Structure formats: C-alpha cells, structure tokens
Amino acid sequence: MTTLGVIGYGAIAREIVSAFSADAIDWVMLLREGANPELPAGVSAVTRIEQLIDARPEAVVEAAGQEAVAAYVPALLEAGIPTIIASVGALADAPLHARITAAGRNGGARVVLPAGALGGLDYLRAIAALPDARVRYTSRKPPVAWKAELAALGLSAEDDAVTLFEGTPAEAATAYPKNLNAAFAVALAVGADKVTVRVIADPKAGGNSHEIEAESAAGTASFSLVNAPSAGNPKTSALTALSLVAALRDLLDMDLLGMGGRR
Incomplete structure (x- = not known):
C-alpha cells in the first residue's frame, strides 16, 4: 500500500x-480542527501537520487554498x-515563494506546480527569456461562477459580458485567491512582469474559459480552453483535479524510478 x-x-x-484504486492507497487527510466530513474507506483524517508528517506519505497534494500553502507546505518540504x-x-x-524554495532545497523534496486548468505553458516558458x-x-466564466462578486459590485451579467477585473497577476491572486490560480500559473511560466x-x-460562456494571447520576437500565439466546471464547485474547472491526479501519478512514477528527490 502506498500512503x-x-x-x-x-x-x-x-x-x-476517487481517481485511485481504493485498495492501493492509504490516504491521510489534513483537516481543520472541528471538521468532520464523511470519509470513504481507506481515508483517515488528522488535524495537525505533525501528524501528517509522521504518517510519512510518499507525496502530499495541497487542495485547500492559499492560506494552507503558507501554513503547511514549508514544513512538509x-x-x-x-x-x-x-x-x-x-x-x-x-x-x-522564497520560503518554499528554501524549504524544498533544505529537505531535498520536490515542489510540483501542475498546469491545472491550462495548456500552452511550455510555449510561455520558451519565450520567457525574450x-x-x-x-x-x-x-x-458564466455569471453563476461570479454570483457573489457581481452582487457585491451591484452588477448584473444576465445579458452582456462584464469585466470584473483587469490588472497584474499578483493583484489577481490577491483579489480572487480561490479562483485565479491559473493566472499565476501563467505568470510563473513567463514572468509576472509580462x-x-x-x-x-x-x-x-459555454464553460470555464481560459484565453492566453502571447506576442514576442518569436511570433504570436493564442490558446483557448473551454473547460467543464467541477460538479462540486462551478468556479473551478473539472480539469484542475485531473491535472493534479496526473501530476501525482508522474511524481509516484519518478519515485519508483529513484528520481523523486526525497531523502
């Protein structure tokens, strides 16, 4: 069994x-104190990061938001x-970012940043030096995904598209911490200043759409992805979980080949 x-x-x-066979994986979930979700067979819960570390998992996936990254990821690395x-x-x-980089170096552990809901990041990394x-x-996204944000601004998008935000990746990550991880994935690939x-x-909008338009001395490119929303959260693309699963499978394969980078 893999933990x-x-x-x-x-x-x-x-x-x-649900993407992994229940008889192949022992899952350990780090939950906030007082949380009591119904867990399936093969899944146990802990409430302190020390308990998760003591379980010695082969890898951990953060899926709880930006505050969880700051609170737990450096200790894991x-x-x-x-x-x-x-x-x-x-x-x-x-x-x-600097803390996480240093923690990964000190612990000899990999930090994996999956593509999430996006494609085309390899192209952006290629032009980053230009x-x-x-x-x-x-x-x-459809208005239902931004219902609270539209209401807070006193706006309606029933008939026409409404621009809720335009700015830098850092501003976007701060303004929409639960919804614009894809924007910062673009920034990490090519450089936030670009x-x-x-x-x-x-x-x-027919789904959660991600549009990337790039210009450089190497040429022009445009990528458009229309992702079905997650059944459990219309603000998140279903592709996000699929990307995390793929990243986890790749990481486990590397560990089996002795390339995982763990001490």
Whole structure:
C-alpha cells in the first residue's frame, strides 16, 4: 500500500481520491480542527501537520487554498515530503515563494506546480527569456461562477459580458485567491512582469474559459480552453483535479524510478 496525503477535503480532494484504486492507497487527510466530513474507506483524517508528517506519505497534494500553502507546505518540504501545490496563486507572495524554495532545497523534496486548468505553458516558458514578450490571460466564466462578486459590485451579467477585473497577476491572486490560480500559473511560466490578467463574467460562456494571447520576437500565439466546471464547485474547472491526479501519478512514477528527490 502506498500512503499519500491531501490537505483539505473539498470537491477537488474528493475527485483526487476517487481517481485511485481504493485498495492501493492509504490516504491521510489534513483537516481543520472541528471538521468532520464523511470519509470513504481507506481515508483517515488528522488535524495537525505533525501528524501528517509522521504518517510519512510518499507525496502530499495541497487542495485547500492559499492560506494552507503558507501554513503547511514549508514544513512538509523541510521534512523531505514532495508536495503538489494546487493553489499556485499563493506564490504571488514573494517571501512565501522564497520560503518554499528554501524549504524544498533544505529537505531535498520536490515542489510540483501542475498546469491545472491550462495548456500552452511550455510555449510561455520558451519565450520567457525574450524581453519583448507580452501575454494577456483572460478568465471567462458564466455569471453563476461570479454570483457573489457581481452582487457585491451591484452588477448584473444576465445579458452582456462584464469585466470584473483587469490588472497584474499578483493583484489577481490577491483579489480572487480561490479562483485565479491559473493566472499565476501563467505568470510563473513567463514572468509576472509580462502578464496582464482579465476576469470576465459572460452569459454566453459555454464553460470555464481560459484565453492566453502571447506576442514576442518569436511570433504570436493564442490558446483557448473551454473547460467543464467541477460538479462540486462551478468556479473551478473539472480539469484542475485531473491535472493534479496526473501530476501525482508522474511524481509516484519518478519515485519508483529513484528520481523523486526525497531523502
């Protein structure tokens, strides 16, 4: 049996667990104090990071939001446990980013930043060294995904698209900590200073749309992904959990080959 850990037990975590055979994995979930979800067979819960570390999982997936990245990921890496970060927007905090990098180096553990709901990041990494590279990332979702945000602004997107935000990746990660991890994944690939982020509530959107437009001396490129929303959370693409599962499988394969980087 392989032991794996997950921070949180929301919609994404449940999808991750269900993607693996129940008789092959012992799951250890790190939950907040007082949480009491109904857990399936093969899944146990702890409430302190020390307990998760003591379980010695082969890897841990963070699926609980940016605050969880700051609270738990450095300790896991210091303990030599490879960690997959879903809430990559947390790395907009430069001191935290530095802490995580140092912790991974000190513990000899890999930090994995999956593509999440996106594609095309390899192209962005390729043009990152070009000084003239410029990228615009647009998140376009149906109004139901932004119901609270529209109400707070006194806006309606029943008939026409409404731009809720335009700014830098760091501003986007701060303004929408639960919803714009994809924007900061773009920033990490090409450089935050090269990226502009837009958020649009669009009644004509057929799903959670991610649009990337890039220009540089290497040429121009555009990527458009229309992802079905997660059944458990309409603000999150179903592809997000699939990406985390793929990253976890890749990480486990590397460990089996002796390439995982753990002490």
